[in-house]
Amino acid sequence: MGSAFNVFLEAAFIENLVLAYFLGMCSYLAVSKSVKTAIGLGAAVIFVLGITMPINWLLNKFLLEPGTNIFGGMLGQEMDLTFLRFILFIAIIASMVQLVEMIIEKYSPSLYISLGIFLPLITVNCAILGGSLFMVSRDYNLVESVAFGLGGGFGWFLAIVAIAAIREKMLYSDVPPALRGLGMAFILTGLMGIAFMSLMGIDPAALANGGK
């Protein structure tokens, strides 16, 4: 359990998907003009990440990875299907997003309207696919991948809510016209990235052991 908690902390704060890897920037910049919609989208990302990670983990292990996939068992020899990973992952993500869209539409029509076209964009939110790919490349186990999904989603949520709040305040600031809006959003994101960097030297494993 301890390692899962570390993975959660690391994904949320130290290796923030937006601020350290630029993942999910499109919707991050486009939907960060008001805090309210930012919270909605952030929550949707946490949910989609939290749900796609374990599904993709299971599918990756039992359908694709050589040695553990069921086809290999049936044919009695190792079979490497990992080259189908991209297609499988993106299909799962697309269908999960569709599901979330239907749920939100049913239970919160106002949120559905304000998120507008950005909900389908979660499919092409790199944070979601990136999460799944990082999970494979870092060889997480099932519990860790859930933790990574939730932590990464939470980090993304934090980042978008923070930038939305700053951008709301920025409306009252005197920014050079050419820099207004998008340009300033980039620079703010950079500054936030530096602020998050100060968390980087923290070693969650050492913290758990009471400091090493």
Next chain:
Amino acid sequence: MSNSKVILFVLTMTTVVALLLSLMYSGLKDIHDRNEAIYNKKEIFQAVDPTANDMDADKIESIFDQSVKQYVLNYDGDVIEGERADKLKLDKEKKKDAKVRKYPLYVYQEGGKTLYIVTLRGSGLWDDIWGSFALKDDFRSLAGASFGHKGETPGLGAEIKDNASWKAQFKNNKKIFDDVKNQYLSVRKGGARDEIMEVDGIAGATITCDGVTDMIEDGLGPYFRHFEKLKNGKTGQLLNK
């Protein structure tokens, strides 16, 4: 459009795509495997010869075929029969408990000189780092080292792999372990103060360098047990002097 047409379309497309990709994959698999093997061999052999990265594929393969013997050790330092070091997946091994982990050892023999290359794996700032250390036949003196990393920052942590003068420190009179002081080789931030047991750190890459120090301290046990057995002649590996 009717549902059956939609399903037909999706099925056709999936089949075409799957066929195309499987053909391409199986067609390129041999090249992929060879590339990967050569990449790993170059990385290991850089510990002996810093120019290994520029060698062509055939040369590095012939060196490994002719002059390098591979062994896999267990925690107690015994050779596990019938396994090859280059078949080990070190990232998977690192996740196991040290007691059940398998340890790769490469022995390079050329013109009467024998070098023992140990490959250690640790953690850098972002992800795994690893290093290969070539030891002379006193099992303590270094003849060279090479490093690799999964995702360190270029210009900072990634310099452990790229920086020639950092790697050049791991030879001449440097020792990986001092039996008298019971001390391992370590990386010192702000410049080495001990000619034999310390190397200079890389500016701005403190955590990666600490990772190198930890890696050396934590990973050498099984190798030292193996070398001890080698000296006493109690192992499957033959000691050629």
Next chain:
Amino acid sequence: MADVQETQLKNQEATFAFGKKERKLLSDPLNDNNPVTVQVLGICSALAVTTLVYPSLVMAVAVVFVCAFANLAISLMRNIIPGQVRLIVQLVVIATLVTVVELALKALSYDVYKQLSVFIGLIITNCIIMGRLEAFAMANKPWQSFLDGIGNGLGYGLILIAVAFFREIFGKGTLFAGSPAELKIIGNTSEYLLNTEATWWLGWYANNGLMVLPAAAMFLIGIFIWIQRSYNTKLVDIS
């Protein structure tokens, strides 16, 4: 803004002409309609590779390839794709092309493949490609779509390489590090990083550690946007 131009193209003949409009398809995304600085698309998947020029170059080529051929394929199929599964079909086409790129790169240059690792896969979620398929290829003839794909891929690659250029030269002191044509530009690249006595005759420039941090890429794009909009005032405050 792009819609007008797109509907115009819809009425064009299906030829392989290379007239003014076709040229505009290629040149527009480089400045006036740059996918990154104006449309704010596709920043996600690849900025993390911009610490060095060489991987960025490979990434740019990959994106041009995927963007152009995805546009072409979708445009060819635009009349037979069932509306309900449109997005999935587009994603599958993109994912297939990206897998092709990955397999090819792994065979051609294993070093670069290792360096780019998961970021190759992230081309799939590059919103530029998806956006062009939806906004252009679904409604236009194959040849125009193909050109539009190349144009947008190039516009994206341009920003990518520009960012990487500044980050590498000031962050690491080199250009094209990792490629056969590696150049050492400033600073005593291979010598000075060690903390021992700095080699003073080359050490006049100390690498700027900020430039290799992710934040530097954001600052650079912010500044690019600033410069572009100062000259091109019609773009100011459109988003």
